[in-house]
Amino acid sequence: MKDIYIADLAAFDEGKLFDGYFLVLAKQQRTTKSNKPYLSLILGDKTGQLEGRIWEPNDPRIAKEFERGDVVKARGSASRFDERLQMKVDQLRLAQPGEVDKTDLMPSTTYDVPSLWRQLLSFVDSFTNSDLKLLLATLLADPGLSAAYREAPAAKQLHHAWLGGLLEHVISLLTLADRVAPHYPLLDRDLLMTGVILHDIGKVRELSWEIGFEYTVEGSLLGHIQIGTALTERTIDSLPNFPPKLKTLVLHMILSHHGKLEFGSPKLPMIPEALALSFLDDLDAKMQAIQVEFDKCIREGKSANEMTGKVWALDQRQMLNTKRWLGADKE
Amino acid sequence: MKDIYIADLAAFDEGKLFDGYFLVLAKQQRTTKSNKPYLSLILGDKTGQLEGRIWEPNDPRIAKEFERGDVVKARGSASRFDERLQMKVDQLRLAQPGEVDKTDLMPSTTYDVPSLWRQLLSFVDSFTNSDLKLLLATLLADPGLSAAYREAPAAKQLHHAWLGGLLEHVISLLTLADRVAPHYPLLDRDLLMTGVILHDIGKVRELSWEIGFEYTVEGSLLGHIQIGTALTERTIDSLPNFPPKLKTLVLHMILSHHGKLEFGSPKLPMIPEALALSFLDDLDAKMQAIQVEFDKCIREGKSANEMTGKVWALDQRQMLNTKRWLGADKE
Amino acid sequence: MKDIYIADLAAFDEGKLFDGYFLVLAKQQRTTKSNKPYLSLILGDKTGQLEGRIWEPNDPRIAKEFERGDVVKARGSASRFDERLQMKVDQLRLAQPGEVDKTDLMPSTTYDVPSLWRQLLSFVDSFTNSDLKLLLATLLADPGLSAAYREAPAAKQLHHAWLGGLLEHVISLLTLADRVAPHYPLLDRDLLMTGVILHDIGKVRELSWEIGFEYTVEGSLLGHIQIGTALTERTIDSLPNFPPKLKTLVLHMILSHHGKLEFGSPKLPMIPEALALSFLDDLDAKMQAIQVEFDKCIREGKSANEMTGKVWALDQRQMLNTKRWLGADKE
């Protein structure tokens, strides 16, 4: 297990020495403005990334043979540049297989994945519509797909995304949809829940998460909406008696879930379940983004009277942590 | 009590004779294209409106003295013109006071208003924040305000609006918010519920609902956001120890609830509660609009395979009634 | 064969008697403003539509039993109302099977469909890419699909759309693309031509054209982009060795051909062939719309110095017929 994580370094004094295991996300030869050459690394672990700089690449304590994707053990000291944390790397070697757990090296959900997965299956189990239940059971029983579903992040940008992020987002949405559905009698609960489970399923092929999170070429050209729709359609077509109308509705849920044409949905929601899905999906994504920002403010020691930085998911708006602000007088 | 309502006429044969009590919403002298003069009335009751035409205004069976705002008893026959229902009025007289219940003459909520009001007070009662509880108790105890709150429609257009519509919408939102709030620990439930109760309170002065639903001049120039904010601020200022920060937050909830500057909110939601309020308010309004359209399709005898007409609240999109469509094969 | 077509009536004097065969597109009971009941028909043939009015439905010369979708023979006189042509129907009976050719009753392409189809196959034959050639040969060999491809209109609105319109548009685009492709060496001609042939193929299920042109429910909820992508993907998956990268590119051509997210493409063109397709498709559609307007002006007797009416496909812009205007002085 790792001892030191990138997020811990924020509290370090300038120049403090430390060592740790990291995943090499990028490696490039660079030169400073004053013409000094160095090797620039992007190092990542589950808590974040930082730039590492090797000023003496020929130092015998620096391994020669390592590449993007390798796990390394590095020793050096912390510094700050233009608000961003950096590491001056003095020693670096390749890690031995087994020396460090790979899940320590990529950001991942703080929830227990097997437990999230059981919740997902149990929601499916609660369906009264047997066609939808069979569709989901079939899809989620596919070993390759279910493994990917458990691992996939929900988005590319590291600060919004982590291994298991897709599953975590879906469970939050299922719980929320389960609360909202009974409030509107015109909603078909099982269809809504099916939409929640399938809406982002195309992300398992739109993104790759081997070394950092990236769009695949297929993902760039087709997008997760098309990939997810095709995957779902293929599964439905393998079921002998799936009702054609229900197929149209399920596909429409996936196609329209972004809620606006300009967000890449080729169709706007035209059934109540699709409208509700697009609202709840958007609300849940924004609530998670706000929570992340509030946590970050506390971690960075901002006062309760300060607003957050500009939140990308909220059109660069700054938010105020209500509860903390109200409580500030009592602190 | 009235025997015949405007909504019933849709099922009448052309030319069928009937009589009923109506509120006169407009009265104008007109001429047909072929140069035939007539008196055009807009007649309303709780189920809708229709045009009444008097072709023989000098007929002794037609009262001379009646104006916009009067309640009349009219007898005539039904016809259709360009899809719209019309009444050819043969006889008309002023109704006697007491002859008809005025609540039969304006569209109103199908819920029991005293019961809705008790639900509202009971939600306030459930608050743990004593400042917010006192604020709402004070506001809702004002006799003039509470009477208006119980009567006000939620919007001007007749097909979206009815007496008691504001209260009905608020109760739906409170119930929904009460389900959603526990799902997000970062939400202050009482602040969210306060926002729900106050967000449209300015409508009690933005609209008038004596004879049809109209904007007041004050409503046109200031809007319900400003009117509601001022009303709330005045009440808060009358409470000796209301925390200033909490005041800012409550006012922000009202100011930002439209969620977009172009919808007339001078501020975007900058606290989680305001963001949630703007999502839930929008979702609830759209769900109600969809329900109204689905009901209308059934009333008009449209088949389960037809989509609704263009829904104004959904940018003129047509919607499909999922449950009915899926069930259509079984019918 | 029919003797008289709706488009001919424009030249008729008011009140002139005529008879002809028509398809009944709609049938409704109506009332005039002056309270006179009548039966309103929408009658269509290959050249257009007009309203027919039956003022005496009980006249023994008017058949009782006819419905939307029936072919009728009607006799009456022409009139104009608010610029639109009308027919006062005096006699009406059901047409006997065989009495009139059904292709006379729906607007259809002026080109020879078998010849257009041979051109299509011959373009496919010219491909050097054997995978794409096999894909198209397989698709176009499907009897149901190829029949629909030959019949489908390119759009719903009657004035833009006719039987065979899809095929006519595709042949025009193929010819154009064949001229443009050699000009840009970076374009893969066969991929571009494949995109042309497949881009609107989903319209065979998005639209129905039995009685007038309508969106199907499936078409409304999924759209021709999704339908066409799925249809193509299924065919590719049936071919043993179709290259996966080529599959991604072909699907991307269909997905992105509208060129803008707000026009319902879930992806913007990201390869040169997709960019070229979106430009040429848009140009060809607009050029056809302009040609239709210019023809209409001549048919309606507008002078060469007048601009067209507002062209819907050009954002309601009016166009000038250059060649006719320049020649006007010599006429």
Add this chain to the structure above:
Amino acid sequence: MKDIYIADLAAFDEGKLFDGYFLVLAKQQRTTKSNKPYLSLILGDKTGQLEGRIWEPNDPRIAKEFERGDVVKARGSASRFDERLQMKVDQLRLAQPGEVDKTDLMPSTTYDVPSLWRQLLSFVDSFTNSDLKLLLATLLADPGLSAAYREAPAAKQLHHAWLGGLLEHVISLLTLADRVAPHYPLLDRDLLMTGVILHDIGKVRELSWEIGFEYTVEGSLLGHIQIGTALTERTIDSLPNFPPKLKTLVLHMILSHHGKLEFGSPKLPMIPEALALSFLDDLDAKMQAIQVEFDKCIREGKSANEMTGKVWALDQRQMLNTKRWLGADKE
């Protein structure tokens, strides 16, 4: 001189007989919904337009030979249809030359044109920049141009436009600019005033105002900005020593005066004088539109508590007449 103007008819009782001189703006054969043929005329005079209907075109009291553009004397009675005034025409003959003054037949400015023209020349006279003074003196001395400048309307739509409207608008703007220029030392007054005089000069060829107000084909294809720029450039090029920089600035004033690309200015204001011109031009146009609406409300007998109808020039907003509303309590 005419005795009766179209605007007077608003106060007439239904059916009242009258006669008057009118300009025939359009003439068309029509049929009512109930299939009754009639001749429809658009008749205009300086105060407005109305539809005239001839139900008996073969009546010997109706002249056979008259066309669009003719001046006629008509006798008939007033009626109203769908809020619009109509005239049932019983008699109609061509007016004799000299029988009526043509300026009575087109809407025109209420100001004295020679006096407005003297004001224009006197503003030019006040310039200290001799190059600009010479430019304007040369342009305005052109007999054809100056005649057209005095006659041209400022826009096509009849309710916003009248003969002399261009000159009236320019004089208002010159007076306003003369008040504003000294407030900002960075403004070159003579350049600003030159921009005011020239900004809409292209309208003398963009519009025709012989029979109603229409766009010319040249006006549609080139626009008044291009026409005005070319006209100004040609005049400048005829002056031997006009400074090239000043020419660039003068042309820029015309090009950019709409203030936004989407309003048809190919360049945005990039000098202070152009910015000021675009603001003042827009303000003056809107203030005139508001005045027109306020006058219309009074003419139509609306109460001081009513807002105007939707004002086209203000994005369909309704306005309130402040002074009248405040005074309403005293009335």
Add this chain to the structure above:
Amino acid sequence: MKDIYIADLAAFDEGKLFDGYFLVLAKQQRTTKSNKPYLSLILGDKTGQLEGRIWEPNDPRIAKEFERGDVVKARGSASRFDERLQMKVDQLRLAQPGEVDKTDLMPSTTYDVPSLWRQLLSFVDSFTNSDLKLLLATLLADPGLSAAYREAPAAKQLHHAWLGGLLEHVISLLTLADRVAPHYPLLDRDLLMTGVILHDIGKVRELSWEIGFEYTVEGSLLGHIQIGTALTERTIDSLPNFPPKLKTLVLHMILSHHGKLEFGSPKLPMIPEALALSFLDDLDAKMQAIQVEFDKCIREGKSANEMTGKVWALDQRQMLNTKRWLGADKE
């Protein structure tokens, strides 16, 4: 008094030594790309800001105890980095109370504030509407408010904003409105002038200007439109006989003065005075921004043939200084 101002440094040679008094606007520990630590200060005075860098924080000539908000005397040398001016700080000590005038340390209006204030009162004195006169007299007599009104900047960004900026902008607008009002008889001059005085009054609480210019949390959540409206409404409610209609109009002036919903006005101008206010406010702001840019070009030694940099207030457009360009040939 200070001897050297930040704006003077632009003309200094690289490396020239100087000393001066500055306000510390920010203080942070940083590291260069080449890993060299330093203390970064943002130093401000009335003419601008610059970054100061302390490379040897342990030098005994550098005071240890100073914070954001302190006034310091610093000695060092000027340099340039990426076009921006910097100061290498060699010595630094806290200034003694009284050693420097605090108005030298913040940007402030170049006008005499007492004289501006007298102009403001004299404009109020010129009103004929006694209700508006009393309202403004009451508001401006409030000692706290009037002190803040005299000090407040008009906006946050330093280059647009200075102490007294609000008052300076209001006086410019009052003078301008006083010139424009008589040109349009439909304008109520006193109402327009009242709108000018009150439109930005909420900025006294939206912004803080103790140490640099910042938004308060209240300002972020409520905005100056809401704050100013509430402040005005409270004062009106304290006046026994203020006419209710006039109150509505005054509040509408404040609410609508941004002229567009997307600029944060919850209502668009619906009275002529509000329309005029929104135009003149916008014009005045842009004219001031242009003047600032022209001054900056001259200070920076740009040639008369160069356009300004991109002007933020004009959507990043570059402007040309007309008068200077025209005069350039004569220089």
Add this chain to the structure above:
Amino acid sequence: MKDIYIADLAAFDEGKLFDGYFLVLAKQQRTTKSNKPYLSLILGDKTGQLEGRIWEPNDPRIAKEFERGDVVKARGSASRFDERLQMKVDQLRLAQPGEVDKTDLMPSTTYDVPSLWRQLLSFVDSFTNSDLKLLLATLLADPGLSAAYREAPAAKQLHHAWLGGLLEHVISLLTLADRVAPHYPLLDRDLLMTGVILHDIGKVRELSWEIGFEYTVEGSLLGHIQIGTALTERTIDSLPNFPPKLKTLVLHMILSHHGKLEFGSPKLPMIPEALALSFLDDLDAKMQAIQVEFDKCIREGKSANEMTGKVWALDQRQMLNTKRWLGADKE
């Protein structure tokens, strides 16, 4: 002739020494973050630009007297900073006249200009419309104009623009238009070709290309649309019998070629030829931009599986090189 070009340097090792001739595009005194002064040069040749840094300006091997616009011979070593190439300059002297060919120092078309020009004239020669042929022959015979037409770049940004770029773009468009015109019978080929030749002709005065590519002040204030229209109009007016209608059409082609008001066209295309021109111009510009990006990827050694960087001309979209990607498996 030059031996070494800037584009070659990308392949150089860090620190490799070289010398070459360059045009000095800018020269400024700067300081590094660590306070080290240096002289920064922007050096250009036909293949690109790079920053040169002189750290020892007083070294006797560095010439003192050289300015922006001079041609110099410089010796030094290559380095990279933040992905951008830099040159550390050790020696620098002014080049002697004749020592280097100036066409080596600015980016220029890779085509033979005299041959492109012959193609242009030969297209004109192919016209059947003698008026248009005479117009173009007259314009292109003007020595100053034709020289400028052969030299002008098509746009300012260096990476999109090169000497001869305008002519190269026009020849590509003429060839394309010649292929497309016969496909649409409603197109007047000669008018379309005339539009192609004239649409960007105003760029000969909008841009200057003596030392780098810049907008002239005239170009900024008037734009190439106005400049080109005026130039064309003046030539037409010099031809005795040019048909006025044809003049209007030619000017409309230039005015409307950007296809959208927001792109600076004051008129939208209203004739088929103008519509076609705006499509083909846009397509050709984007195809060229894509080709440039694909070439850049290959030059930079990107893999066939990587998409390009964000393409400015395609709204920052990334593109995939289809042919290379499909071929990647075979490589």
